[in-house]
Amino acid sequence: MENHIKIKSRNMEVYYQDFQALHGINMDIKEHKVTALIGPSGCGKSTYLRTLNRLNELIEGTTINGQVYLDGISIYDKDVDVVKLRKRVGMVFQKPSVFPMSIYDNVAYGPRIHGIKNKSRLDEIVEKSLKAANLWNEMGNRLNSPAARMSGGQQQRLVIARVLAVNPEVILMDEPASALDPISTSKLEELIGELKKNYTIVIVTHNMQQAARVSDFTGFFLNGYLIEFNRTNELFLNPVVKKTEDYITGRFG
Amino acid sequence: MMANNWQDRVATAIFWLSALFIVAILAGIIGYIIIKGISSINLDFILQPPSKAGREGGISTTIVSTGYLTLMSLLIAVPIGAGSAIYLEEYARSKNRFARLVNLTSETLAGIPSIIFGLFGFVFFVLFLEMGWSILSGSMTLAIMILPTITRTSQEAISAVPYEYRDNSLALGASKWQTVWKVILPSSLPGIITGIILSIGRAVGETAALILTAGSSLGMPLSPADPARTMSVHLYVLVAEGISMERAFGTAFLIVVLIMIINYFANLSLSKIAKSMR
Numbered sequence: 001m002e003n004h005i006k007i008k009s010r011n012m013e014v015y016y017q018d019f020q021a022l023h024g025i026n027m028d029i030k031e032h033k034v035t036a037l038i039g040p041s042g043c044g045k046s047t048y049l050r051t052l053n054r055l056n057e058l059i060e061g062t063t064i065n066g067q068v069y070l071d072g073i074s075i076y077d078k079d080v081d082v083v084k085l086r087k088r089v090g091m092v093f094q095k096p097s098v099f100p101m102s103i104y105d106n107v108a109y110g111p112r113i114h115g116i117k118n119k120s121r122l123d124e125i126v127e128k129s130l131k132a133a134n135l136w137n138e139m140g141n142r143l144n145s146p147a148a149r150m151s152g153g154q155q156q157r158l159v160i161a162r163v164l165a166v167n168p169e170v171i172l173m174d175e176p177a178s179a180l181d182p183i184s185t186s187k188l189e190e191l192i193g194e195l196k197k198n199y200t201i202v203i204v205t206h207n208m209q210q211a212a213r214v215s216d217f218t219g220f221f222l223n224g225y226l227i228e229f230n231r232t233n234e235l236f237l238n239p240v241v242k243k244t245e246d247y248i249t250g251r252f253g
Numbered sequence: 254m255m256a257n258n259w260q261d262r263v264a265t266a267i268f269w270l271s272a273l274f275i276v277a278i279l280a281g282i283i284g285y286i287i288i289k290g291i292s293s294i295n296l297d298f299i300l301q302p303p304s305k306a307g308r309e310g311g312i313s314t315t316i317v318s319t320g321y322l323t324l325m326s327l328l329i330a331v332p333i334g335a336g337s338a339i340y341l342e343e344y345a346r347s348k349n350r351f352a353r354l355v356n357l358t359s360e361t362l363a364g365i366p367s368i369i370f371g372l373f374g375f376v377f378f379v380l381f382l383e384m385g386w387s388i389l390s391g392s393m394t395l396a397i398m399i400l401p402t403i404t405r406t407s408q409e410a411i412s413a414v415p416y417e418y419r420d421n422s423l424a425l426g427a428s429k430w431q432t433v434w435k436v437i438l439p440s441s442l443p444g445i446i447t448g449i450i451l452s453i454g455r456a457v458g459e460t461a462a463l464i465l466t467a468g469s470s471l472g473m474p475l476s477p478a479d480p481a482r483t484m485s486v487h488l489y490v491l492v493a494e495g496i497s498m499e500r501a502f503g504t505a506f507l508i509v510v511l512i513m514i515i516n517y518f519a520n521l522s523l524s525k526i527a528k529s530m531r
Contacts, residue, residue, distance in 0.1 A: 055424060083426045091424040097417035100440050109435070110425040159421070166425055 006031040006170060006200040007052060012066035014047050014056055021047045023224045024066070029217070034192060034201045036215035036232065038208055039247070043221040045204045049172050052202065053089040054082055070170070087114060090163035091172040095179055096155035098147035098162075103130075103139055106147045106158055110166035125165050133161035134191050153184025157191065164195075171195065173203040177210065189214050208248055212236050220244045286505045293503025303471050307487065307496050312504055314473045318388070318481035319511070321474055322467060323456040325392030326399060327449065333396075334403030335438075335445060341404075342411040343433055363401035370398045371462030379466055386480040391467025395459060399452035406451070410444020411437060450519040454512060460485045484508050 007029040014022040022044045029035050037045040050056045051068055054075060068075050075085050087110075099106050107126045116122060126143070130136040135157045139150070147158055156176060163171055173192075177185040192201060192214045205211050211218050212232060219229040220243075228235060228244040239245040246252055301311030337355060345352035374394030384390045414437050422432040438445075460483075468480035469490055482490070484504055491501040 053424060055420070058420075058423065083428060085426075086424055087426040091421075093417060093420060093424075095417055097415065097421050099418060099421070099436055109422075110427075113425065113427045113431050113435070162421075162425065 004031040005029065006071065007202075008069040008072075009048075009051065010067045010069075012048065012051055012068065013064070014044075014051060015063040016059065017061045021224050022051070025226045027219060027226060027229055029200065029202060031200050032196055032198070033216040034196050034203060034214050035217040035219065036211035037202065037204045037219050037221060038206070038211050039221035039227075040252070041206065044224040045219075045221040046174050047224075048221065048226075049091075049174055049202060049204050052170070052172055053086050053091055055091065087166050088168055089170040089172060090166060090168035092156070092159055092163055092174065092176045094175040096152055096159050098150070098155050098158055100148060101146070102144045103147045103150070103158060104143040107161050107165045110162060114166060129161040129165040130158075132164050132195070133157045134187065134194075135161055151184070153180050153187060156180060156184070156188060160191065160195075168199065170200045170202065173201065175204055175206060178206065185210075208236075220247060222247070283509060286502060286509055289499075290502035290504075290506030293499050294506060298503055299507070302473060303487075306494075307471065307491055307500060312484065312487060312500075312507070314471055315482050315484045315487040315504070316507070316511075318467075318474050319457055319483040319485075321388055322392050322395060322463070322481060322483055323453055325388060325477065326395035326456055327452065329393060329396035330400050330403050330452065331449060334400050334448070335407045338404050338407035338411055339433055339437075342408055343429070343437065359401040359404045362397070363405070367398055367459055368461045368465075370394055371465035373397075374462060374466035385478070386466065386468025386470070387478050388467060388474050388481050389477040391463050391481065392477075394462050394466045395456050398459070398462065399455055402452050402455070403445075403448045406448025407441070407445045410441035410448075413444065414440045446519060446522060450516060453515050453519075457483070457508065457512060457515075458485055459483075460489045464489075484511070 005028045007027075009025055009027050012022055012025040013020065025044075025048055027048075037048060039045050047056065051064065051066075052075075056062050056064060064076070066076075070085070070088065074080070099109060101109075104126055107129050108122050111122060111125050116125070127136065127140070130139060135154065138154065139158075147155065150158060156179075160171075160176075177188050180188060189210065192203065195201060196216075203211075203214065215232045217230070218232045218235045220227045220235065220239075220241075222243055228239060228241045230240070235244065236248055239248060298311040299316065300313050302314045303312055304310035337359075341352050341355060371394060374390055374397070378384045378390035378393050379386060382390075418436050418440065419432055422436050423429070427435070463483055463486055467483070467486075469482045469486055470480035471482055471487075472479065474481040485508060488501050488504045488508070491497055491504065
């Protein structure tokens with residue numbers, strides 16, 4: 001199981017109208033590992049992330065070619081239920097975005113959507129998810145207070161708890177720490193380290209130190225191409241491609 | 254320097270006077286109505302039906318008619334208005350031709366004088382559909398009149414909902430409809446309620462269109478097929494036919510009070526909702 005490939009993408013291409021945002025991306029993402037996607041703004045790393053839960057198709061005028069396999073099964077097949085896919089592949093966005101409801105209702109949102117009505121079952125899920133997101137100790141006795149009153153860092157961990165509550169296998173994170181202060185960021189990174197025991201994590205970050213700290217594998221994107229993909233140590237210490245070296249040594253970006 | 258200072262003072266004085274003017278007008282009108290109207294107000298005036306064309310008795314039937322017509326028109330207009338706002342903002346995101354047509358239509362509707370709606374309602378509902386002068390004809394006409402306000406304010410409220418809510422909800426595996434129903438609508442409710450309040454004000458104050466569609470019967474409307482006279486229509490008839498100025502002011506007083514009560518409760522529910530979201 002150690003080397004099970006959870007997600008495999010082949011020749012992934014994305015066009016926004018006439019603009020080609022991704023050029024033939026091939027990547028194997030290993031189960032229970034953290035894979036970081038780095039690169040300058042507009043390089044396609046977020047676009048690639050959004051191909052993994054089919055979120056790009058919400059943007060009008062988008063054309064998607066290529067394949068993504070989750071546990072070997074294509075997620076772009078016609079008979080794939082997008083709702084079930086997004087249940088298995090959760091996502092955390094750049095800006096912590098809690099719904100304007102209580103902490104409890106935020107976490108229970110997903111389970112309720114997926115048909116769980118039993119109160120004690122929901123209580124159980126909420127507690128488990130908040131504990132897994134390292135938020136139970138701070139918020140366990142304030143479940144009914146509005147989520148929007150929490151700090152930014154707490155809100156982002158609540159968003160993660162909300163994702164965990166639908167019991168996903170993969171968690172996609174799109175620059176989850178970019179709106180957070182350093183202390184909240186280090187708490188989040190710690191959390192990512194704990195989560196990878198049970199989940200496969202793909203994280204987009206513009207922060208190379210963060211990628212180096214949290215990830216097992218790193219992919220470097222530039223102008224819509226995946227330039228280099230390797231174990232994080234290898235990529236940062238012995239980059240094969242000149243462009244990767246230039247980027248990680250801060251020569252551009 | 255001196256000249257600037259002098260200009261500044263004059264400008265300040267002028268602006269202050271204009272602001273004072275607004276307060277004075279409002280206080281004047283309301284004060285006048287209270288002074289002239291309060292002497293007619295007693296429990297009988299509110300609870301008794303009018304007799305002798307309104308010379309005697311109270312105005313109870315017109316109060317009921319006002320509430321009846323307003324409520325019915327909201328029951329028709331709110332689902333349609335909010336529904337089209339949801340369609341325009343959530344489902345027709347790109348500016349397709351139909352969405353543009355709907356937008357243009359609702360803008361045009363908003364600018365049409367109420368008497369034109371009254372004429373249409375009279376010809377279409379009262380005569381063609383043979384619904385007669387009735388609560389139903391009147392409330393359908395009112396519904397068409399307030400529809401643009403409700404659609405516009407709902408649209409604004411929905412488009413003000415942060416885009417991230419949609420992404421997050423969909424990424425959790427919610428369908429579009431679940432996202433609209435459980436996240437977008439609750440978040441935009443305060444704005445939608447504001448539109449409803451504005452509409453209630455318009456419905457309560459409407460006269461011309463209602464005389465043509467709901468008639469001016471003083472009886473107590475029971476079924477939606479009954480004709481009805483609202484308080485504003487009653488006020489108009491009392492003055493226009495020289496029946497009783499005193500009672501006209503009494504009616505005006507109650508209209509103002511009614512609007513104030515509606516606004517108060519609407520604000521209350523608004524701040525309650527706003528608080529629950531913070």
